[in-house]
Amino acid sequence: MKRLKFKSLSTIIFLNISLLVIAQKRSTEAIYSGTPWFDQNSNVVSAHGANIVKDQGTYYLFGEFKKDTSNAFNGFSCYSSDDLYNWKFEKIALPLQKTGKLGPNRVGERPKVMKCPKTGEYIMYMHADTLTYKDQFVGYATSKKITGPFEFKGPILFNNKPIRKWDMGTFQDDDGTGYILIHGGEIYKLSDDYKSVVKQINESMTSGFESPTMLKKDGVYFLMGSHLTSWERNDNYYYTAPSINGPWTSRGLFAPEGSLTWNSQCTFVLPIRGTKDTTFMYMGDRWSFPRQNSAATYVWQPLVISGTSLNMPVYHDDWQIDIKTGVASFPEYSKSLIINNEDSLIKYEGNWAHLSNDKNETISRTDEKDASLSIQFKGKQIVLYSSVGVDYGYARIVISNKKGKTILSSLVDMYSKSPTTTVVFASPILKKNTYKLSVFVTGEKPNWSDKRKSDYGSTGYYISLDKIIIRN
Numbered sequence: 001m002k003r004l005k006f007k008s009l010s011t012i013i014f015l016n017i018s019l020l021v022i023a024q025k026r027s028t029e030a031i032y033s034g035t036p037w038f039d040q041n042s043n044v045v046s047a048h049g050a051n052i053v054k055d056q057g058t059y060y061l062f063g064e065f066k067k068d069t070s071n072a073f074n075g076f077s078c079y080s081s082d083d084l085y086n087w088k089f090e091k092i093a094l095p096l097q098k099t100g101k102l103g104p105n106r107v108g109e110r111p112k113v114m115k116c117p118k119t120g121e122y123i124m125y126m127h128a129d130t131l132t133y134k135d136q137f138v139g140y141a142t143s144k145k146i147t148g149p150f151e152f153k154g155p156i157l158f159n160n161k162p163i164r165k166w167d168m169g170t171f172q173d174d175d176g177t178g179y180i181l182i183h184g185g186e187i188y189k190l191s192d193d194y195k196s197v198v199k200q201i202n203e204s205m206t207s208g209f210e211s212p213t214m215l216k217k218d219g220v221y222f223l224m225g226s227h228l229t230s231w232e233r234n235d236n237y238y239y240t241a242p243s244i245n246g247p248w249t250s251r252g253l254f255a256p257e258g259s260l261t262w263n264s265q266c267t268f269v270l271p272i273r274g275t276k277d278t279t280f281m282y283m284g285d286r287w288s289f290p291r292q293n294s295a296a297t298y299v300w301q302p303l304v305i306s307g308t309s310l311n312m313p314v315y316h317d318d319w320q321i322d323i324k325t326g327v328a329s330f331p332e333y334s335k336s337l338i339i340n341n342e343d344s345l346i347k348y349e350g351n352w353a354h355l356s357n358d359k360n361e362t363i364s365r366t367d368e369k370d371a372s373l374s375i376q377f378k379g380k381q382i383v384l385y386s387s388v389g390v391d392y393g394y395a396r397i398v399i400s401n402k403k404g405k406t407i408l409s410s411l412v413d414m415y416s417k418s419p420t421t422t423v424v425f426a427s428p429i430l431k432k433n434t435y436k437l438s439v440f441v442t443g444e445k446p447n448w449s450d451k452r453k454s455d456y457g458s459t460g461y462y463i464s465l466d467k468i469i470i471r472n
Helices: none
Strands: 048-055 058-064 076-081 088-094 106-115 122-130 137-143 151-155 168-172 178-182 186-190 197-202 210-217 220-226 237-241 249-253 265-273 278-286 297-302 304-306 309-311 318-322 327-329 337-340 347-349 353-356 362-366 372-378 381-388 394-401 406-413 420-426 434-441 447-450 455-457 463-465 467-471
Touching: 048 278, 058 106, 088 106, 088 122, 106 168, 122 168, 168 210, 178 210, 210 278, 220 265, 297 318, 362 381, 372 467, 381 394, 381 434, 381 463, 406 420, 434 463
Parallel strands: 048 106, 048 265, 210 265
Antiparallel strands: 048 058, 058 076, 076 088, 106 122, 122 137, 137 151, 168 178, 178 186, 186 197, 210 220, 220 237, 237 249, 265 278, 278 297, 304 309, 318 327, 337 467, 347 372, 353 362, 362 463, 372 434, 381 420, 381 467, 394 406, 394 434, 447 455
């Protein structure tokens, strides 16, 4: 999905994440989509193109550990969690190599880890390439520990040749058989030790169909993928089959048309199996080039599945999952304080416009560099709702304590090709105290060109405010 020609961008350097005095053991109580997440060290969670492996009761998240300055490989990260909300940084499971195919100025994307039932080893698969995407292949690495370090072995072979494709995924069936999924809908069966390919069981079905992922429910296989639009979001679609060998039937979109899969690209589906139900959790990326480390976020949503129908009909800004029962729920915060954008508690600096949106609600927005808004508050969490759209850029969020000391600084991307109003920031759980939230226009926007010199991304620098919610 990502064959890029970098444009020159503003040289503004943002403080990535700095959380100095937030001392709660748990940083969040729900899954928030489209907002920055923070690990136990108060750093942004960087794990894109990801998958999750459940091992001995713990969930392990593997993904691309991105940079803000380049698309070059920077290592694959590993995080752990016991609730899918709060993530502990374990290590860089596969670091940048000194030389070679995952060395400097190379690309490493979409790491996927599976535990081999036969050997007990953990095998990581990835797309390796040059920065110009002219040496693509599916590679693999091995480790005896789930957290790594993984040892890169080079390309995985089929008929003694590399699989020279880019976007890829993996799937492990109920019987432990492992598969590699390739863009276009190609499926390859792995050997018993997961270290080679023994058979191609499905050929390319369509052009594009990148970031493939698969799930199985009640004997039906679902194969999901996205269109070819560089880092841009699009309406992802899916196929079904009664067997992984096919025949495959096109079923269309699995999110409302025009939602651009709720502004995301699929990367994995995690079955959360419990005593009462199994929730299949869609995992998607909301890319934010060039600030892929600071501002790219995640869209994790429960899927609705019935027969051959796969659907993600409603976007939940936040939701909860009981990992023991497997039941998803959608909390109502009865003790929350809702502050409208025109409330006198909010102080605006600079040239702001107060406009009505298509729901006859007012929003406040500006594109004046360094314009800001601020509010003092008491509570355990502050949540920012904003309108996002095609001419919106980056905002800088700062939370300071009553002494004026910064305890959090984060970058937020308000660009969206599919305009909507949504949560863009949710603070970690705060100690009881008095705080100040400030939001600034950075004067930078996400935009880029691909190798065909097609332009993507924002056309402006706006940031906006719809409402603020303070949770006690």
